[in-house]
Amino acid sequence: MVTIKEELLSAIPALHICKAEYEQKPLPTLIFWHGFSSGKEHNLHVAFRLAKKDIRVILPEAIHHGERNQGLTEKQRLLEFWSIVLKSLKETEMIRNELEEKNLVQEERLFVGGTSMGGILTCGALTAFPWIKGGIVLMGNPAWEVFARKQITRLEQQGALPLSEEDVEKQVQKLIEYDLSQNEQTLGDRPLFFWHGRDDEEVPYDESYAFYEKIKEYRKEDASLVYQLDPSAGHKVSRDGIIAMTDWVADYI
Template sequence: MIVVKHECIKSIPLLHVVKQKEQWEKLPLIIFIHGFTSAKEHNLHYAYLLAEAGFRILLPEALYHGEREQDLTEKDLLIHFWDIVLNTINEIKIIKEFYEEEGLVKSGEIGVVGTSMGGMVTLGAMTQYEWIKVAVSLMGMPAYEKYSLWQLEQLSEQGVPLPFNEEEIEQQLATIRQYDLSLQPEKLVNRPLLFWHGKKDSLVPYPLTYQFFETIKPDYQQNPGNLAFLTDEQAGHKVSREGLIATVEWFKQHLFINDKNIVGVN
């Protein structure tokens, strides 16, 4: 049986998904970050399959989303986009340390995965935390600075007044560069990384992600099995079942779990 527990860790609401009979054991941990304007509950199908495979899954609520919403419009949320991303990166560490202190995490076996904004959070977190052993980015991209400039360009083309002046924009760019994996790909150090992206995605440009993948491929020559990119030629901004299954299989392949925990996914 899989149990889903609602918990709140230092004011961070999250869902804790795990096999009931193993909930107090040290298990490999996976933190799953939801997308922009989404909420933690929307990824429970991923969590169920991952828990069935023997992992402990935590789905935190991002700032201003779900339980933490503050009646902000989507436009207001967009203004706070990078605040949300960077805050979530910081909270990943808080969550990880709490469950380690509780004795519920198998040492060294920690993964992070996310959809859209959550994929961006995942890639940014890899610039900060060496303890992330395995990662999956679903519709995310690593080039924070380029994406921020693309967002501003889109707003301008739509005739939306920019909410920042030039000085504020430069300050924001200077901050997010510290988390921009495209500017510091050496921080990957051959850690297992899977990308899934739809070629017709209009919200997170596919080329920004694929170009980065092509750039880092030579770095993985010694460990080619640690890097993969799945392209869906027809998909827009929605992960296919193929992406779901690939996510589960990626973690089963690269995060250590006891053989007794591994089950098939149909």
């Protein structure tokens, strides 16, 4: 039987999903982050499939979302996008440390993944943390600087950017150290699964696919590096994509 428990991990609200008999035993573990304006419970279908494969899944709640929502409007939350990502990056390590202290991670077999904002976060986490053994990027983007500058352009066009040019540039510079596309050597040979819809307009696939093609040049025979591009999908992961991803995780975690 698969159990779902609400927990606080390093004071971060999270859902903890695994088979009941393994609740206090070490397991391969995935920390999986939700997307922007979403919430941890929206990825329970992913967690259930993985728990059935004897994998522990932690679904954290990002700041300004779900039960951590502090009353921001959608526009205010959008302006906090990168601060949310950076805070979640730090919280990923905090969650991992608590899981390790409780001896819940089997032989350091820990992956990080997420959808949309969570996928973007995953790319930064792979850049920052060598202890992550593999990543899942669903509708994400490893090119943080490029993506941030496109966001800024859109906000400027809407007249919704309450920052000076100097302040904007300072914020962008903080992102570069976590930009996987500019720090590709940090990935090494770790397993990495991408899924994207070709018609995604919110987070277009171009940068993630270009990164994959670049990495594939020197990992040609590596079956653990996967990019699935759905020709008929937009900004929503298909059922086939979820099945392929969970099967891949079970193979490589």
